[in-house]
Amino acid sequence: MNTLFTLRSIRKFYRNNIVLDLDHLDIHQGRCYLLTGQNGAGKSTLLNILAFLSPPTSGDISFEGHGVDWKSRTLLACRQKVTLLHQSPYLFAGTVFANVAYGLNARKIPHGLQQQLVDEALDSVGLSGFQARPVLDLSGGEAQRVAMARALILKPLVLLLDEPFSSVDRKTAEMMENILASLPQGGTTVIMATHEPPREPLLFAESIHLVQGRLAGSPQVNCLTAA
Numbered sequence: 539m540n541t542l543f544t545l546r547s548i549r550k551f552y553r554n555n556i557v558l559d560l561d562h563l564d565i566h567q568g569r570c571y572l573l574t575g576q577n578g579a580g581k582s583t584l585l586n587i588l589a590f591l592s593p594p595t596s597g598d599i600s601f602e603g604h605g606v607d608w609k610s611r612t613l614l615a616c617r618q619k620v621t622l623l624h625q626s627p628y629l630f631a632g633t634v635f636a637n638v639a640y641g642l643n644a645r646k647i648p649h650g651l652q653q654q655l656v657d658e659a660l661d662s663v664g665l666s667g668f669q670a671r672p673v674l675d676l677s678g679g680e681a682q683r684v685a686m687a688r689a690l691i692l693k694p695l696v697l698l699l700d701e702p703f704s705s706v707d708r709k710t711a712e713m714m715e716n717i718l719a720s721l722p723q724g725g726t727t728v729i730m731a732t733h734e735p736p737r738e739p740l741l742f743a744e745s746i747h748l749v750q751g752r753l754a755g756s757p758q759v760n761c762l763t764a765a
């Protein structure tokens with residue numbers, strides 16, 4: 539079993555408030571994790587750290603076996619292996635195709651191959667035939683699916699999702715959960731944050747549950763909840 543992220547003594551403060559306090563957390567490659575916790579439990583804070591977007595106030599993280607130096611240029615290489623899909627994803631004005639192909643363009647993938655990959659990605663989220671649609675005409679749920687296609691097309695090593703199903707209907711959420719559950723076969727590690735249980739929790743073999751910024755089951759949490 540390959541350990542992808544190792545977190546030790548990770549603490550995050552906003553002003554004087556501690557919002558994340560993790561003694562020890564290992565995340566293994568090719569697994570599907572459900573990150574749960576009530577509003578304010580620290581889920582987005584943890585995802586932002588795992589996406590290398592926001593450093594912890596203190597503590598150590600290693601990624602693929604190497605210690606993460608938040609001030610080094612190597613951070614960019616780490617960021618490129620991780621995709622974070624937000625609850626309200628940003629799509630730029632333009633067509634669905636242009637948005638989904640954005641990362642392929644940046645990687646200079648030939649146009650013919652882009653067409654094929656975009657078709658496959660849109661197909662996988664149930665949006666075949668949407669290539670030429672302006673994103674401004676999309677419903678909230680369709681926009682979320684386009685953002686998912688844009689994330690999937692890059693085949694990231696790690697896919698982080700922050701409440702990805704907030705504006706999709708039940709059938710679409712089930713379809714997207716099934717897509718997520720299939721990604722580890724291709725080597726992608728999935729971590730999905732939600733404060734609601736998924737429709738099919740068994741698809742997510744691993745769980746990380748936060749209570750007031752701490753891992754449920756850790757001694758500190760037991761003290762807190764017992765108090």
Ligand SMILES: Nc1ncnc2c1ncn2[C@@H]1O[C@H](COP(=O)(O)OP(=O)(O)OP(=O)(O)O)[C@@H](O)[C@H]1O
Nearest residue numbers: 552553557575576577578579580581582583584733
């Ligand atoms: N930039 C910030 N400045 C100050 N406090 C912040 C900031 N970002 C988050 N917090 C606080 O950190 C705590 C954890 O927030 P976080 O967004 O990580 O929780 P969450 O579990 O994702 O919540 P939700 O389910 O509501 O999205 C909250 O108390 C929040 O108010």
